[in-house]
Amino acid sequence: MATNYAIVTQDLTKFYGRQRGIEGVNLRVLEGEVLGFLGPNGAGKTTTLRVFLDLLRPTSGSARIFGLDTQRHDVEIKRRLGNIPGDIALYESLKGSELLDLLGSFRGRGGGRRIKELAERFDLDLGRQVRAYSRGMKQKLAILQAFMHDPELLLLDEPTLGLDPLMQREFYALLAEEHNRGKTVFLSSHILSEVERLCGRVAIIKEGRLVLVDEVEALKRRKVRKMHIHFRREVGKEDLRLPGAELLRLEGQEVEFLMKGDIQTLLAAVARLPVEDIAFPEATLEEAFLEFYQPAPEGAAV
Amino acid sequence: MSFALLRVNVRLSQWAIFGWIVFLVAYALFVVLIYPSIAQSTGLLEYMKSLPESMLGSFGLTPEIIDELFGKEGFSLDGWLVTEFLNYWPIVVGIYAFMFGSGILSREADRGTIELLLSHPVQRYTIVATKFVALLAILALLLVASLAGVLLGTLFVEGGVDLGRMSLVLVQAGMAVAAIAAYSTLVSCLVLDPRRSVAIVGGIMAASFILNMLVPALGAAAWLGKLSLFYYYRPFDVVFRGELAASSTLVYLGVTGVCFLAALVVVQRRRAVI
Ligand SMILES: Nc1ncnc2c1ncn2[C@@H]1O[C@H](COP(=O)(O)OP(=O)(O)OP(=O)(O)O)[C@@H](O)[C@H]1O
Numbered sequence: 317m318a319t320n321y322a323i324v325t326q327d328l329t330k331f332y333g334r335q336r337g338i339e340g341v342n343l344r345v346l347e348g349e350v351l352g353f354l355g356p357n358g359a360g361k362t363t364t365l366r367v368f369l370d371l372l373r374p375t376s377g378s379a380r381i382f383g384l385d386t387q388r389h390d391v392e393i394k395r396r397l398g399n400i401p402g403d404i405a406l407y408e409s410l411k412g413s414e415l416l417d418l419l420g421s422f423r424g425r426g427g428g429r430r431i432k433e434l435a436e437r438f439d440l441d442l443g444r445q446v447r448a449y450s451r452g453m454k455q456k457l458a459i460l461q462a463f464m465h466d467p468e469l470l471l472l473d474e475p476t477l478g479l480d481p482l483m484q485r486e487f488y489a490l491l492a493e494e495h496n497r498g499k500t501v502f503l504s505s506h507i508l509s510e511v512e513r514l515c516g517r518v519a520i521i522k523e524g525r526l527v528l529v530d531e532v533e534a535l536k537r538r539k540v541r542k543m544h545i546h547f548r549r550e551v552g553k554e555d556l557r558l559p560g561a562e563l564l565r566l567e568g569q570e571v572e573f574l575m576k577g578d579i580q581t582l583l584a585a586v587a588r589l590p591v592e593d594i595a596f597p598e599a600t601l602e603e604a605f606l607e608f609y610q611p612a613p614e615g616a617a618v
Numbered sequence: 619m620s621f622a623l624l625r626v627n628v629r630l631s632q633w634a635i636f637g638w639i640v641f642l643v644a645y646a647l648f649v650v651l652i653y654p655s656i657a658q659s660t661g662l663l664e665y666m667k668s669l670p671e672s673m674l675g676s677f678g679l680t681p682e683i684i685d686e687l688f689g690k691e692g693f694s695l696d697g698w699l700v701t702e703f704l705n706y707w708p709i710v711v712g713i714y715a716f717m718f719g720s721g722i723l724s725r726e727a728d729r730g731t732i733e734l735l736l737s738h739p740v741q742r743y744t745i746v747a748t749k750f751v752a753l754l755a756i757l758a759l760l761l762v763a764s765l766a767g768v769l770l771g772t773l774f775v776e777g778g779v780d781l782g783r784m785s786l787v788l789v790q791a792g793m794a795v796a797a798i799a800a801y802s803t804l805v806s807c808l809v810l811d812p813r814r815s816v817a818i819v820g821g822i823m824a825a826s827f828i829l830n831m832l833v834p835a836l837g838a839a840a841w842l843g844k845l846s847l848f849y850y851y852r853p854f855d856v857v858f859r860g861e862l863a864a865s866s867t868l869v870y871l872g873v874t875g876v877c878f879l880a881a882l883v884v885v886q887r888r889r890a891v892i
């Protein structure tokens with residue numbers, strides 16, 4: 317079976333005058349996958365999404381969605397996608413339902429039942445003026461307008477911003493359902509646990525350039541792991557010089573190591589010590605990723 | 619064109635529209651109702667006749683028109699209405715047109731609402747075209763309200779108005795304002811910062827107005843006045859002759875059409891709309 321891509325970018329570059337937005341981005345999003353799009357503030361995530369929507373045209377390079385060029389076929393593409401913008405701006409003096417009617421009108425009629433379902437699910441009163449909505453309610457309205465027409469592709473720029481924990485969970489459940497129904501999700505987020513839970517793969521962008529695209533599991537495996545040991549009694553520092561492990565922390569009977577080398581020789585060395593308990597906390601995406609959020613060292617190539 | 623977007627835009631402006639209707643009706647009423655008190659006075663007429671011809675010319679007046687329009691015994695109601703109300707209509711309603719027009723794209727871009735609209739399958743030009751049509755519809759409403767104000771006033775004073783000719787003047791005034799609306803829309807698509815686009819359009823409008831006023835003083839450079847949209851607004855002429863000058867109609871419709879189409883091309887080709 318040939319692999320199908322929902323999104324393919326080719327050397328995608330966008331400069332705002334002389335200010336770099338993104339540069340030379342080559343990204344392939346598989347049909348049906350949930351791809352996390354991560355990166356520090358100002359890395360170029362929103363810029364990338366705005367190019368996808370033809371709100372911005374690339375300085376050079378191109379992007380194809382469903383095999384169609386974003387500049388020439390933007391309307392056709394938008395028929396099949398839903399978008400939650402990073403900075404949501406709504407018409408304040410309309411009611412929630414009126415705003416959805418307006419946006420729905422661009423897609424022809426229909427979607428009424430799904431809107432009702434989603435509004436109930438997210439507990440949003442569509443009869444009130446947007447002006448009277450709280451931050452989280454506005455975010456819910458943005459979710460509704462992105463999902464109401466049951467699109468094939470979802471472009472989400474920090475979609476859970478302002479949602480309370482319960483609603484965040486509801487949103488994750490919705491995304492998981494959509495994923496199971498074969499929808500493609502492009503999720504830009506700063507919440508690493510959210511990405512870890514939802515995404516199969518992640519792409520990391522930094523200073524406008526894509527620095528990594530990989531599976532979440534592979535990333536976690538690649539990460540050096542830690543080992544916690546609780547000793548029966550206090551152990552001297554000289555006894556803790558173990559092969560293939562670097563001492564991170566020593567507090568009384570509690571010790572933390574960074575595991576680097578061969579685990580077999582390490583365990584053999586540990587066995588000689590008065591161990592009460594031993595634990596290998598699972599590496600989180602957070603630990604695996606945080607290094608990408610550090611500013612690049614002076615003069616270093618990214 | 620999107621009817622849903624048209625409806626929403628009219629609705630979003632409903633309070634402004636209401637305010638303008640009240641203002642225009644009150645203005646027209648006021649002018650008509652004070653008519654009886656000046657109808658007998660010949661002082662104003664004497665004053666007008668004493669103005670140099672070049673100056674009268676800048677209003678589109680000749681001694682001949684003055685005699686015909688205002689009568690020899692003082693102002694006719696038609697003449698009074700044109701002088702005090704219709705003469706200023708395009709500049710007054712033009713303010714509304716340029717405030718609305720100069721924000722058609724730029725305000726959506728500045729607030730970010732354009733991103734919401736363009737997340738859905740709609741052409742950029744559809745948004746601009748629809749909002750422009752919404753503006754024209756609102757202007758038509760203001761035109762009707764003005765005429766209604768005049769009619770309302772005539773219920774209370776002696777001597778009626780020539781409704782046909784007054785309407786004709788308003789048609790020319792409406793075309794002038796449509797042209798203002800169209801170039802404001804064009805600027806709005808060219809300059810996405812709403813503060814700058816409103817300043818540019820307002821500046822052009824003020825300059826045009828002043829330029830037209832200055833025509834008599836310009837001497838050999840009087841042709842410069844033709845650059846002003848207000849130059850082609852000739853309410854006295856229209857009332858006097860009972861018909862629209864083809865040249866004015868041509869200029870107004872031409873400017874409206876060209877600026878409108880240019881705005882659509884500009885918005886479609888812009889590299890960024892946010
Ligand atoms: N309209 C603009 N004009 C000039 N520069 C811009 C504009 N929009 C974004 N930029 C710049 O482009 C770069 C990428 O910005 P972008 O908004 O895409 O970042 P982001 O990854 O979405 O960040 P965040 O996580 O803060 O949302 C930044 O350096 C930003 O300053």
Ligand SMILES: [Mg+2]
Binds near residue numbers: 363
């Ligand atoms: Mg962003």
